[in-house]
Amino acid sequence: EKNFLRRHFFNFRTLISLVLAIGLTVVIFTQINVDFTETWNTIKGCDPWYYALGFLSYYLSFPVRALRWRYLLHHAGIRKDQGVDLPSLPTLTHMVMMNWFANSVLYARMGDAYRAYLFKERTGVSFTKTLGTLLSERFLDILVIVLLTVISIVWLLLTGDHSWKVFGIVLVIGIVLLLGIAIALGGMGRFGHRL
Numbered sequence: 001e002k003n004f005l006r007r008h009f010f011n012f013r014t015l016i017s018l019v020l021a022i023g024l025t026v027v028i029f030t031q032i033n034v035d036f037t038e039t040w041n042t043i044k045g046c047d048p049w050y051y052a053l054g055f056l057s058y059y060l061s062f063p064v065r066a067l068r069w070r071y072l073l074h075h076a077g078i079r080k081d082q083g084v085d086l087p088s089l090p091t092l093t094h095m096v097m098m099n100w101f102a103n104s105v106l107y108a109r110m111g112d113a114y115r116a117y118l119f120k121e122r123t124g125v126s127f128t129k130t131l132g133t134l135l136s137e138r139f140l141d142i143l144v145i146v147l148l149t150v151i152s153i154v155w156l157l158l159t160g161d162h163s164w165k166v167f168g169i170v171l172v173i174g175i176v177l178l179l180g181i182a183i184a185l186g187g188m189g190r191f192g193h194r195l
Contacts, residue, residue, distance in 0.1 A: 017105065062093050062096050062097050062100075063089065063093045065093075065096045066089055066095070067089065067092075068137070069092060069096065069133065069134075069137065070089065070092055072133045072137060073130075076129065076132065076133050078123075078125050078129065078130075078133070084123055084125055086123070087119075087122055091122070095115050095118045095119060098111070098114065098115065098118060099111040099115035102114045102115075112134045112138075113131065115130075115134060116130040116131040139181050139184065139185060142181060143181055146177050146178050149170060149174050150171065150174050153170060153171055
């Protein structure tokens with residue numbers, strides 16, 4: 001584990017990313033007018049119980065995400081009866097956390113690719129097959145967000161006086177996204193091996 005971290009974090013590419021992040025931070029704090037007193041007062045005014053609850057719920061979501069990923073891996077044929085020794089739930093949780101950490105410091109959601117790489121290194125399953133399960137995760141995320149948005153729109157329309165035009169636009173975008181997901185999943189089912 002120590003050699004793995006040394007090999008993947010203490011290298012030239014990581015150094016470049018770190019230098020860019022520090023440079024961006026310096027630019028933000030020197031070139032953008034940030035009122036630190038107001039920022040600190042806002043932080044002090046936060047309810048620590050809500051902050052602790054948010055912190056706890058955020059970090060407790062990682063084992064749930066890992067459980068969902070294990071379910072997707074199982075249904076993608078990546079399981080013991082297919083000759084793959086799946087890592088334990090804590091190990092999968094660790095991979096998911098590394099994924100989200102990498103998404104925070106890298107561009108273009110490269111953390112997903114990093115998680116697929118970690119899984120490939122641990123199990124020997126192909127990078128592309130693992131990446132397919134992560135793509136399925138993203139589709140599920142979008143599906144849930146769209147469904148929650150539609151439910152919210154209906155609820156707001158029934159309970160309040162809101163603009164139909166805005167809700168109509170959001171509803172159309174949601175339906176288009178759902179159709180896109182359905183087409184993409186159908187394409188993956190039909191042409192999955194080629195993709």
